[in-house]
Amino acid sequence: MRIAHVTDVYLPRLGGIELQVRDLALRQRARGHETTVITTTAAGPGSPVGTAHPGGLPVVRLGADRFDLGPGLGPYRTRPGRAVREVLAALRVDLLHVHVSAFSPLGWAAARAAAAAGLPTVVSVHSMWHDVAPLMRRYARWHAAASWPVVWAAVSSAAASAVREVLDGVPVAVLPNGIDPAEWLIPAHRPVAAVPTLVSVMRMVRRKRPRELLRALLALHAAGPGRFRAVLVGDGPLLLSLRRELAAAGAGTGIELTGALDRGAIRTLLAASDVYLAPAPRESFGIAALEARSAGLPVVARAGGGVADFVQHGVEGWLVRSDGELRATVASLLDDPGRIASVARHNRAVAPRVHWNGVLDRAGALYETAAQRQGAWSGGARLLGSAT
Template identity: 45%
Template sequence: MRILHATDTFGPTLGGIEVMVHQLATAQARAGHDVTVLTRTPGPDTEASPGVAGVCRRPEQLGALLRRADVVHGHVSAWSPLALRAVGTGAREDVPAVATVHSMWGVAWPAFRAGAVLGGWTGLPVQWAAVSDAAARPVRLALREREVLVVPNAVDTAFWAPRGPAGPRSEVTVVAVGRMHRRKRPLRLISVLERTRALVPDGTRIRAVVVGDGPQREAFRREVAARGMQSWVQSPGDLSHQQIRALYDVADVFVAPATLESFGIAALEARTAGLVVLAREHTGVGTFVTHGVDGLLSRSDAQMAEQLARLCTDSTLRGRMTAHNRSTVPALDWDNVLHRNEHAYAAAGAVEHACLCVA
């Protein structure tokens, strides 16, 4: 199959969509598909080859790429003009089109609904999808005329699998990984950590490592210093997957404070590595974290601090969840999720055929 992915942002930019599209395209190319990624992000073009996806960074090539594509797959966030143009043009030119929403539209869905109606999207033969049930709910409200599938993200479960037995620790290590961007709420995480430290007995040693870079990194460091937390809260910036994997070998709990988390790839990687995951309710993390089994889900920042304090002090609870996560591999690996994408492509073809028959 000749697959064209359209994404406004891609590597070398780092983020959830960029990582997911790269991994999906790579997995599809390894499975024998002819895969090209079209993006607006500057960088070198690369040719597709057996097992390797090609990258085109010239949006003006959209027409030529669509003419040789069997399906176009757009990756949509809150603002994705290239992805939407690719999907819309493909649908109008009888190319099966899939649009996957990677963000949480939340209470803004009426604005997306108005844009969809005015732009004629409600009548286009596009197969819509979202990366989690939480992300799909507002999309279904905005595009009520169209079916919205759930096509989750995935990780390389073999790479992130636990390495060696879990040994005794002299301190509890808490990890967060993500862009230092307001939407990920890194500054609110400081308050959660500070409250946790106040709830935990002085004899319990805690170390927090907050990985990531972005526009709020310097503000994060200044706030940590202003609150006198720099002795136990570290912010090393961006780390490679290999470095994060090594960090997980000595970590206990992963914290995801974002309230607009459509999926949570970093949280899934940590869950696969055996860490207990602490996240907010009604986010995409609930796709792979069951409260009380894989981790804990919080209704508020205050409850998150209380739950984190409990995980730091209750070694029995933490140990039970850790044992479960280390012994149970999540189903969200690429072998399984590739089939979900192929189902969406087949559904897009069916939508296209049905619209042609009606016409």
């Protein structure tokens, strides 16, 4: 099957959507499908359109070429339906899998054009629409998106609920992000350290709330110096100001801001850590939290987000509803390390239900539904070529 994955954002830009789209497309190729990524993210200065990922994944980059018909913000470009149809028809695509967040002009244009032309289409939402629901609803109604013959999905139950509301009750499936839990499982068990290490991995941007987490950790340190150490991993526009705030707190806090680390370094860090913290209340999925849970770490996360799909309160970790409750929960765990050890034993013994084989199977089932909705697999490229 020829599958095109459309995403406004892609590598070399780093983020959850970018990595998940790449991994999904590569694993589908390993199962025998022909997959291509279509994006407006440039590969770099002077890079040609239609470059390929080192792993053998073709990437069509719609940048400064005949399809680039308007300016955009960062990687985002506006695309009229006709231009998108030309690209898809040239690729002779059997199915389109569109990946969108809240602002995804390429994704929306591709979904609208492909669905109208008769190409089986799945639209995956990778972000939480709760805070922008009124705006998204107006946009969706303007384009009559609820009536499109596409299959809608989101990366978690929480994300799906908002999409369902925006689309006035249209069914929305859950297609989670993928992971290989065994790749993250720490090989050797170790007891909770006398001075436990708290860890968090995130982009240093406002919606991930690293500043609130840093201030909660500084408050915990002030209440009990030397009771823990903490490592916050990630890069982003807030990193420099966070480092200044940490430096102003003085030496001896036991808190470190590492900047970005690669996956190998993160695995090593998780192996030496005791508790994972996920402070964002609007986390659509929480892949870093799932990686930590797969490694065996208990997770303390905000309730109401995607983490709740794989962390049950009191079983794989704890779900909290405010910064104050997060701080109080961590303080109570530092007072009772036996609770940390108990959840860690469970997480090591019981693998999470989310894994790549299940994600690939679930994607395949959604593709079948999309094909049934459009009538057949085979007509897509022909219809795209003849659509006006």
